[in-house]
Amino acid sequence: MQSLRHIVIEHLFSIGIVALVVAGILLLLRDSHGLPPEEERAHRFLQIDSVDYTSQLDRALFRDAYCDIAGASLAKADSVLGAIDRRRIEEFTNPELKQGGERKTLTWETAAEILPMFAAFAAVYVIVLLVTVTAARTLALYRFVRRQSGRWSALRRYLASVERGGMAAAISHAGLLVNAFLRGVAVMILFSPSYVVAYALRTRFDTDNALFMIVLGVFTNGVLITLSNKFSTLLDAESRKGYVQTGLVKGLRSSYELGRSRGISWMSLLRPGRRLQGHVLRDIYCNAEIQLIPALKEHAAFMVTGLVIIEMALNIKGHLCYAMLQHILYREYDLVLLIAFGIFGVVKLTELGADVWHWLLDRRYTNDV
Amino acid sequence: MMSDTRRHPRRQFASFFLPDRKDLLWTVIWIGGLVIVWVWFLLFLNEPARLRMQTAMADTLLSAGTVVVSAFLMGWGSAMLLHLLDRPKRKRLYLAATFLLNLLRSVPQIIGMLLGYTLLAALVRGETMRSEFLQVLAAGFLTSLVVFQEVTDVIQERIRHYREMDFVSALLVCGVPEFTIINREILWKNSVAHLVQKAVSVFGRAIFLVCSIDFIISVGLSTEVSLTNFPPTLGSMLASLDSKQDILVIGSALTEPGLLPSLFFEHLQGIGVAFVTVFTLVCLYRISNGLVERHRL
């Protein structure tokens, strides 16, 4: 097993490597960022507000002034004017250059603009992460317990009752059908890409706040359901192992009735662990939990993906990823890289956290400590 | 025996609707659902919109299919490479390779794809890539770059599983080449279910990512600047102004039930695209889950 130091070093090392690469690219971009000298000059001359390049008088004045100050020939001055004209036309027709004057580059100011957005993003992410993990665990346990107690899905129960009781049952058990329909809608929402849900609700709610983002982050994009599904598969796999049977034969509690004292209490779904003492689920849970953490690590990047999609798709000004999208569209790649690096850092730190957590849990079961 | 035959028709009744092979059931539901939606479109959606829908659906599926193929090629290749490097003598190379792969894993998929798409956009603008078909394939390839690790993981996990048993050792000492053991005995004979399940889930993940990235890029249209015009997919269809308006109506319909019928007739384009996307995602998830359940993966 890796030592704690080893784990920390590995992650910091990879952050460091990527930081170096990003820094290198930024330097390259900075060098090539300037326009070709002639265009750059033309661009600067265009910034002088007092000169109107459409007026012949101003043009003549500019030519004379240029010859005097730069000590250049008239022909040279004409070529500069030509460049200015070309640039002007381009800035007018090419949408990309429209805000050419406002084109941002990476400076301390722009970085300082990004920082609070980044902090807000990270904070939302941490909350989404914690809520999702708890919710996914609870959901997975609930589904596992339901499966173990042999309960059918609502639709199956409805069909079975129709089979037994015919038309009368079909009507009297319609509640089950509603139940199944609502479950279906819930699953659809859990799988919807966040933008579908967000646009569907936009006319009714103020969708531009952090709370809504958190709700979307947890409940859409399939984030919650894939994580809970992963955990529930782990529980299933554990429950088939030999020690579970042995535990049953030796008399561990094994009733999966929800809310009964002999079975599983509702609270223990939310906070499993000590509450399940003496129940076979406790052993299953503990063994599955250790394997859940690496899975969580794999899901960290996807959870961030979900949040990025939300921020980009909702078009909310002042959010990190919306800013990133804008920078991509305006080809301000240095800023894009900086933001991407920040997001990468968030994922890496999550992975570091997961690894440390895993180390803490696993330490108990390895023999070399 | 008697009671068995008496119970038989009944059991068939329930199992006809909900058989135990859930992967199959959901495949049927998926295809059936798509056909019903298509017939509905044929009846109630104007022709240009319907044709665009068809192209978008085909593009999306083609793109996602490319992702699966290319992700499997890359996943298999990287797993074999890692396996070859996993020797005491090549310890350093092995560590470097795993390090790089882990690095790639930590890049959120959507960020990686955005960076890739900017590159792709440059190519399309530079007219090196004119054919729409090529563009769809390229988009699929880019997406596979951020998901192929899932395939690598499955293959590696399968090999590790059999390594921990005497399986691999026993064949090795019989003089069977390692390549044969891994590919024929482990992957082909013992892991097809795992790989199919992974393919389905990668397919679903790919559809989600491709739609999302197209949606995001197309939303950029509202700000006078666009990356470029990629072939339509479900994502960009959804981002078009009409569709967004249609979806906004859902919110209104929640409080004014009178609007509900209009969802299915007047606002068909947006609702249809959204439904097809989500429905496909749900079905693929169910299919992959069904496979897990049936084969106890």
Added chain:
Amino acid sequence: MREGDLAACDDPVRVVGTLWGEDEQRDLARILPVFPTAYRPSGGEKQRILIGMAFEKMELAASSGEQRRGLFVFDEPTGSLDREARDRFLDGLFGHYRHGKGTILLITHDYSMIGYVRKRHPAMEQHVSYRELRRDGAGLSLADFRPADYLQWLEGIRPKVTKHVSGPPLLSVESGLRIFGKKLGFHGPGDSRERSHLEIRSGDLVYLKARSGAGKTTVAKIIIGLQRADYFRMNFDGIRLGEVSPPRYWEKKLWGKKMTMVFQHADEALNLKSTVEQSLAILPVESTQTEEGRRGILASLFDDGSLPALARKRVSYLSGGQKQRLNLLRAFALSTSFLILDEPLNALDFRSITRVLQAIERRRELGQGILLISHNEDIFQALIPPESTYTLVEE
């Protein structure tokens, strides 16, 4: 009786130590603070701890004052125990039985227990009823088993006198190999307490025995080149090999060509998804490439009548004994000059045991050098002369 009842025991070391001898207390102390993983403690050690706990539970059940006698099921309890530990287990089991602590159902394929019961617990024989589970066309059936059949057969076994081929040994392993911080050596041949090389000539059948947990399988894996030792020296077919020899050498030059090994768990060693034929066809030798060739190989351990059906059967549908026979046949088909057999009689019934022993003898007569590892000392000590028997010890 609930899980965790034993937590209240006054002396846990006494409970888990029931099956550990006086001289093994050091080993026990070493594994007590260890969390069980796949490899440590060894299979035998885990088994002994579990049996100790089971005995304690029988004790608790008896002292709880319940009137009805309980039923206790032991499923292959001696699977990975050496003879001493197995004897201690049987002594303990009969002790508990005599004190009236329940009915015991013991499921095992270890026929050598019969001999021990007759020798050491003759008074108990009237309390033990032997049954044999058979699978035939009609499904499973339970038949009476006459212990005398087995005992008579055992008595009839005479060691085959190995003709001592002169010349250098095919394989010679030096004592003093080191792995996992342990130093292992060989005593022998026979009951000699002297350290010596483990030597096997062509046409030799050498039996390596050891206490459970001593590392028999590990030594086999070192010889076959699957496990790297910290230090070892061996000489195979004129080539000196050691811990620094490249693993590639075994892979390229030896595996399947000059040496091979049969692993003890047929379930793990065979591809359950292959058919019986495919399991043989994958071997890199010509004899298994034709249908007749494969049938011929199968015929040496299976009945002729069932061959065509058997050949097309999937391995996962075979019984444990059939799998083990197929596992052995795979190695026999290779005709390497050297062969390691790890617990070749695992999961075999009485009839198959005799067939397998004949097949092994035939391999030896054909000039293969065979190293046999087993805890089934009853049979192999009768079969193999002392000059071909070595003991693996920790130095």
